[in-house]
Amino acid sequence: MPNPEDIVDRGFLEARGKLLEVAAFLDRAERYGRADDYRVVALKKALATLSDSASASQRADAFLRAMSDPTEQPLDRATTGPAAGAWQQSTE
Amino acid sequence: MRYIEPHAHMVSRVTDDYERLVMAGCRAVCEPAFWAGFDRSSPQGFYDYFKQLTEYEPRRAAKYHLPHYCWLCINPKEAEDPGFAREVMQLIPEFLAAENVLGIGEIGLNKNTRNELAILEEHIDLAVQHEQLILVHTPHLEDKLKGTRLILSALQNNPRIRPECVIIDHVEEHTVREVLDAGFWAGITLYPISKCTPERAADILEIHGRERLWANSACDWGPSDPLAVPRLALELRARGFSEQDLDDFLFANPCRFLRQCEKFRVES
Numbered sequence: 001m002p003n004p005e006d007i008v009d010r011g012f013l014e015a016r017g018k019l020l021e022v023a024a025f026l027d028r029a030e031r032y033g034r035a036d037d038y039r040v041v042a043l044k045k046a047l048a049t050l051s052d053s054a055s056a057s058q059r060a061d062a063f064l065r066a067m068s069d070p071t072e073q074p075l076d077r078a079t080t081g082p083a084a085g086a087w088q089q090s091t092e
Numbered sequence: 093m094r095y096i097e098p099h100a101h102m103v104s105r106v107t108d109d110y111e112r113l114v115m116a117g118c119r120a121v122c123e124p125a126f127w128a129g130f131d132r133s134s135p136q137g138f139y140d141y142f143k144q145l146t147e148y149e150p151r152r153a154a155k156y157h158l159p160h161y162c163w164l165c166i167n168p169k170e171a172e173d174p175g176f177a178r179e180v181m182q183l184i185p186e187f188l189a190a191e192n193v194l195g196i197g198e199i200g201l202n203k204n205t206r207n208e209l210a211i212l213e214e215h216i217d218l219a220v221q222h223e224q225l226i227l228v229h230t231p232h233l234e235d236k237l238k239g240t241r242l243i244l245s246a247l248q249n250n251p252r253i254r255p256e257c258v259i260i261d262h263v264e265e266h267t268v269r270e271v272l273d274a275g276f277w278a279g280i281t282l283y284p285i286s287k288c289t290p291e292r293a294a295d296i297l298e299i300h301g302r303e304r305l306w307a308n309s310a311c312d313w314g315p316s317d318p319l320a321v322p323r324l325a326l327e328l329r330a331r332g333f334s335e336q337d338l339d340d341f342l343f344a345n346p347c348r349f350l351r352q353c354e355k356f357r358v359e360s
């Protein structure tokens with residue numbers, strides 16, 4: 001590859017800013033009494049994969065898997081509403 | 093720079109977007125049939141939609157000298173009602189001969205249900221019977237991984253499917269490898285929040301190479317950017333991709349897949 005621009009120069013401030021948004025979002029959810037919402041819980045759990053040495057070099061992949069429905073069988077009927085971004089175990 | 097926009101829902105866009113695509117170097121736009129954002133009340137609504145995709149939209153694009161192609165199906169969301177879906181599917185064969193129809197799509201799954209899966213299998217049969225290319229939509233967010241695997245098995249269970257004639261769209265880091273390893277083409281969709289950013293798409297190319305991959309904006313009625321593909325080109329240049337690499341990925345790759353349909357006539 002011919003002289004790619006410095007990858008850290010280009011991405012660092014944006015990544016820092018996005019991570020700060022995550023930190024502030026988790027604080028906000030807590031302050032509003034929503035820390036136990038399944039999406040917030042899933043996000044915190046998936047965050048742990050970022051610092052887990054097992055996901056080195058595949059953090060994006062590991063994050064997406066952690067947020068995914070782990071079941072294999074098709075559902076009997078569609079759930080209502082759009083996809084939420086985090087998997088919630090069915091209570092039926 | 094020249095490129096192909098292989099997945100855009102132009103019925104939801106303003107005419108200015110056609111102009112902007114052409115000004116950015118777009119040489120052809122391909123429009124899969126999809127969900128309108130609301131459920132249609134009758135199969136006749138789909139008849140009108142298929143007319144729009146095969147007659148009206150190509151005329152709108154032609155004003156900017158942009159070739160417009162399309163794909164036909166009933167989308168996975170409305171496939172949850174199989175009786176309704178089958179009525180719509182009966183309308184498809186009469187449109188397949190239209191000169192801008194490339195194949196069956198975007199079929200696939202939405203919430204990974206049994207009904208969606210049954211209609212997906214029937215669409216696969218329809219494509220095989222009429223020797224059509226297939227474009228597959230994979231589900232959103234938390235449903236994508238499971239849905240991609242169900243789709244791969246449905247395709248692999250049909251002995252007449254040739255993987256090189258099928259593109260599985262909206263892959264991300266956790267699904268791209270399985271799709272490519274199974275011999276299918278894979279599409280990367282550039283969405284600001286819910287799919288890939290240009291940076292992540294560039295990562296996928298660095299890691300997995302560009303063979304059997306394309307990128308698209310999938311611009312529609314939701315938050316999306318019709319110029320997402322040229323924006324990806326900016327990121328790829330910053331990563332050291334040459335103009336030749338860009339042309340090969342953004343123009344030649346979609347042409348390689350789409351030329352398997354003889355109606356796709358974009359000169360190199």
Ligand SMILES: [Zn+2]
Pocket residue numbers: 099101124126198229310
């Ligand atoms: Zn689409």
